[in-house]
Structures are given as structure tokens and as C-alpha cells.
Amino acid sequence: MLAEALVLSAILFVIGTTGVLIRRNAIIMFLCVELQLNAVNLSFVALSQYIGIEGQVFVFFIMTVAAAEAAVGLAIIISIFRHYETVNVDNFNLLKW
């Protein structure tokens, strides 16, 4: 069972990473980050079967932080959208120098 769970987790993580790297829509990139987080959650839960309960505790922390992050992240995206009227990250290039 463990091997399958870990493989699924790896697949989900790679999908998420790829999405972050290749997509230009901020919302999509954001969702891909969530996907990466949940891939990690999955491997935590799977491994906690063998190692101990701590893995499941971590999952709750990650979910809490992800929720908070979602709130802040979406707020930022909305305000960026209001400013540029787009969510294409190629247009957001002020973060330098």
C-alpha cells in the first residue's frame, strides 16, 4: 500500500511543479502550489502508518497554513488584477533591483 501511495504522491507533486513552471496564469499557478502541498500531505499520511502519529499532526498544520496562505494569496492576486486587469504573471516584472 505504501509504495502506491508514495508513487501517487510523487506524481501529484511533479504535476504541481510542472504547472508552476510552465503556466502563466496566476490562479493556475496558485492551484498548482496547493497541489504540491497536498502531495506532500499524502506522503505524510502514508508514512505515518509506519513511523508514528506525528505525520498526521503535520498534515493539520500544513492544511491550516495552506488555508491562511490561500486567503492572503488570493487577496494579492485580486488586487494585482484590479491594477493590471490581467493575471498573466509575465506582466508582473517589477520584482527586481
Added chain:
Amino acid sequence: MGLLTTGLVAQDAGGGFDPLLPGLIVLLPFLGFVANGILALVAGTRGAARVRAGNEASETADNTKRTLTQTLPTWIGPGVMLAAFILTLLNFVGLLGVELTEPVIRSYWTWMATGTLTVEAALQLDQLSLIMMMVVTGVGFLIHVFSVGYMKEDPGYARYFAYLNLFVFFMLTLVMGANFPMMFVGWEGVGLCSYLLIGFWFQDREKADAGKKAFIVNRIGDFGLLMAMFMLFALFGTLDYVAIFEAAPEVMAYGGFAATAIALFLLLGAIGKSAQVPLYVWLPDAMAGPTPVSALIHAATMVTAGVYLVARASVLFALAPVGAAAVATVGAVTALFAATIALQQYDIKKVLAYSTVSQLGFMFMAVGVGAYAAGVFHLMTHAFFKALLFLGAGAVIHSMHHALHATHKDWDAQDMRNMGGLRRFMPVTWITMWAATLAIAGVWPFAGFFSKDEIIWFVGTSAPASALYVVLWAMAIATALLTAFYMTRLMVMTFHGSNRTGEGERGHLHEAPLSMTVPLGILAVLSVVGGWVNVPGSIRESIFGGFGLLPMSDWLDRWMEPVTASAQAIRLEQMGAYASTAPVGGGHVVWGAIATGLALAVVLVGARLVASREIRPATESEAPATGIRGLLYNKWYVDEFYDRFIVKPVVGLSRFCWRWIDQVLIDGTVNAVGTVSRGLGWFGSLFQTGQINTYAFIVTLGALALLGVLIF
């Protein structure tokens, strides 16, 4: 409160003498400072508010209606001084007739405890410190009372009394401290108050500069005092007077390097504070302060701290014959040098300032030849008559200032050429100042005769075989004669002859108010009788004894004996006893007669001489520019010499350090570091695209690389 209660708990009373509240004596002036200081702050805020409101002029109009900040200091300032004086007097009376060989020490708390050094906040009472306390609180009280009249119309009235009280607090700490650090606190504190009071009218740039000059010149001396303290600590492991002076004869070899070095460093400190050659230049400039300040700080008390220091550390100087000889030589050179300058000054306070420098030289001569009691004796009598001279000069300036102010004449109120014939207008000031003049000239039976004659006598007889002391002796006699002359000149130019103030001003000249004349009177009495406490036995038995009129023979010498006994013992063992005749023969009585006769002759002839010369107001006469008179008028060009060879090079070096070392080298290095960092940053920023994807890609690559490292 701890200060008082600890003092009350008897700590091993010494030989039946139990000092009465010594801590309170020091504390009282401090409380006065706090109270007056608060009033000064209140007055200052109000004054500033008035200026902001734009009716600055109303201040003078309101003068008749005196506020609390103007009336309270009148009672607090002199009040705390009177209380301190009474306490000191009670202690003094308590010590009379008590054989006290060891000083009584009251320790209040541990001030510093670091490693092997422990310094107690401790006060010491012995014969020397009590004499000093009597002078400080007694003369100080009189000068506080005088100030009430003198400073009445000054807007900084409360501030003035705050500073004056603070000065007395530090001066008492200086003379009562039981160890070198305590004395040093007082030493620096009085220097601070001196600075504050010289620059009291700080709106005047020149006066503020005079304060700075005094402070900076004194730093040179303080360096010496600190060095001496470091050496003492290295040698003795303690800085307490009693411990050091007891151990000194065993620890330090007679005339050895350590003893000589410590003595010379202590001398440097004393030279700075007591305005001796070559660091005397600050004292004449210090006359920029209010005149009562000149009387209290720059004549009677603070400048005598150097003499006190040598007398206090008498054992160390007795162990260092070179150091002691240096003290005497510095004193003699200063005495003669300053007296010559006083001959040609026209500013009444400048004459007195150089006279003070000269008289301090006499005290240095005394303590240099081991006559510590004679030095302290002259310190005491000098405090009486020089305080009186300064206060008298203050009364004259006060009157002159009013007269010139009334007619809006912009003459110098301190220039003696503008005075003349003031005897008619200010009889009390005139008669009291003559008493002081005869005292400083050394005319029997005034106070100065006994103290100065004793010093001259001890200088001449201290080392029978040494040519140095014969020269010093001759210099001392020459100085005494010059003193008599320049003081007579001052008196005649100020009070005698025809009045030169001008018709309009003449009507406004007036005698000083009661608060000023009463201190003058008391000090005049002291200037007459102050010397009678230490009439040498031989003189008392001769015709000079005044048929038993002068009561206590050698009282001060015997009083001071416990303090100086160990120093005298070392001196007697190493250098032998004092000679019984002067270098060219003649006993004490003969030379006493010669001295007083010469002084009187100089006074009479000098008065004739000055009176016969025509003196014109300062604006009509020009200063002597050539010859010996010009040289003396310009004070031997010492200030110019210092300016050319010390001040200018130092300023030049500082400017070099500023322009080249600081601005070019240090600032350049710092700026270069900054520029290089910015350049590197700019280069690095070229890699920044601002694109989220790029960053995400690099993060992923990094994570993969780390993963690779972990796996393989």
C-alpha cells in the same frame, strides 16, 4: 537619609573628638544647589515664554515687582552656607584642645569595588581639612551675602546661586575627601563650576571663550593628577590617604624615581588648578565672570586647591627633594613674574588676578620648602584680604557701572584710568580696601605681614648650603616689594586724586548697599586680626609682639603639626634643621622689621609717585607700546607666545587630521567600501528578471540539485 544616619553611628571616635554631622556640611550646599537649580529652571522657562510673547522689554519694567524666583535664592543661597559654617565652627571648636593624631574618617558607602581597588565614599576630618572648611564656608558665606546685593538685577539670579552652591559642595568634597578619587571628584567639580561661572554671561562670546580656556588649561593639570593617582595605586594598591602616607616611607626610597615622578605629576596637577607658571594664563581671563565669583573661586578657595594638595601629600613631597624644590621654584618664578605684570595693568580686576597668581606663588614656595603650616597660613590670610579686595573692586565696578549706565556712556567700568577720587563717594569700600592693601603689602600688624614674612623666612632658611634657596629668597623679597607697589598704585588710581568719571556720572556714584558693605567690614576685620593666630614666638617676645596684644604664638604651626609631622620628620632626617639666620645674616625679628619697614616705605613712596603722575581717562590715553612698560602691559606676550607655538600648531594639526586623515583617508575608505558594494549589487541585479517563473525554475533546480547530493 542614609548619609546622615551612617554619620551618626559612631565609628571609632578618634581621641575624644566626635565630629558633628560632617556629611550634612557637604550635603547642605548641595541641597541649596538643588533648590536654587529648580528655581532657575522655573525662571528660565518663564523668561523664555516672555521672550516668545515678544515683550522682552517688560522684564526691566517689572523690576520693582520681584517674583519668587528672585526672592527665594536670597535666603536659600546664603542660608545653607550659614548653616554649613555653623556646623563647621562647632566641629572646629570640638577639635580645639583635643589631641588628634590620626584623622577621623567617616565612611558612608562603597563607591567603587573593582578587583583589588576599593574606594569608599568617605570624608576625613583633621586639622588641615577643618582649616580649609572654615575658610570655604566662612569666606564663602560672606561672598554669598555680598552676591545678594551685587547680582540683584541679573536675570540669572537663581542660576547664579545654584552654581555658587554647587561650587561650595564640590570644594568641600575636595578638602574633606578621605582618598584621592574623592578629592578628584571635588577637583573636577570645582573646575566645572568655575567654567560655568566664568561663562555666566555666556551671551558674550569673549566671556564664554574665557570659560573654555580655563577648562582646557586645567585639563593639562588634571592629566598630571591622574598619572600620579595611577602610579600611587600601582605602588600602594590603595588610594586612601591614611594608608598611602603611612606606608610611603617604607615603600618608596628617599629621592627615588617613583617618589620624584609622583611628586612632579602631583605638582603638574597643582600648577593647573592653582594657576602657576606656565599654566597660569587662564586665571586672568577668568575675570570675565561676576566679581564675587572671582573673589570666591579665583582668589579665596578653588585656586588654593593646589596648595592644599601639596600640603595634604606632604609626605610624598618630603620623600622627593627634587619635586619639593620644583614646587618652590615654580612658586618663586610665578610670584615674581605675575607681580611684574600687575604693575602695568589698568583693569582693576586684572591687577587683582595677577596679584592672586603671585600670592599663590608665595604659597607654593612655602609648601615647597616644607613649611606646610606657613603655606596654609598664607592661604587663610590671603583668602581674607584677597576676597576683600575683589569684593571691594566689585563694589567699585557696581557703582561705576550704575553711573555709566545712567548716562549711557560706553566707558569701561573696570578701567582704573576712568575712576579716581572714589574715596568721597564710597568711604566704606575705600577704608576696607586699604586694610586689605596694607595686609597684602605685609605691613605690621596686618594679617599678610605674619603669613608672608613667615614664608620668606622659611624659604631663606630652609637649606642653608643651597644657592637655589638664596635666589628664591631674594625673589620672594623682590615680589613682596612689587606687591606693595602695585597694590598702592591700584588704590591711588581708584580712590585718590581727582575724579575722572565726568560731570554727569559723578552724581550717580554711590556707596554699595548694606548687603555688600557688611561682608566688606567683616573681611576687613579679619584682614587685620587674621594673622594673629600664628605669631612666631621670637616676634611675639620682641617689640613687634605689641606688648602681649597678639595672643597665640605659633598656634597654627602647632595646630597643623599632626598633619605634617611625618613629612617634617623625613625632612629633618634628610636635610637637617632650618637655619636660625637669614642667608645674609640677621634673625627673624630683624628681618620682620626690615620687611615691614620696606613695605611701608614702598606704600608711602608709591602713593606719592602714582599721585604725582597725570592720569587721563582710558579713551584719551594710549597704552604704552614700547619698552619695558609695553612688555609688562602686554603681559610679556605670553598669550601671544602660546597662541603662536601651541594653539596654532594644535589647530593646524587638527585641521590636517580633519581635512586629510578624516575626510580623505577614513571617509574615503568608507565611501570606497560603499561604492564597491553598490557596484557588486548592481552587477548581481542584472540576473534578476522579476519573472516569477524564472525564480520558480531556479528554486526547483536548486531543490533537485540538493536532492541529488542527498541521494548520491
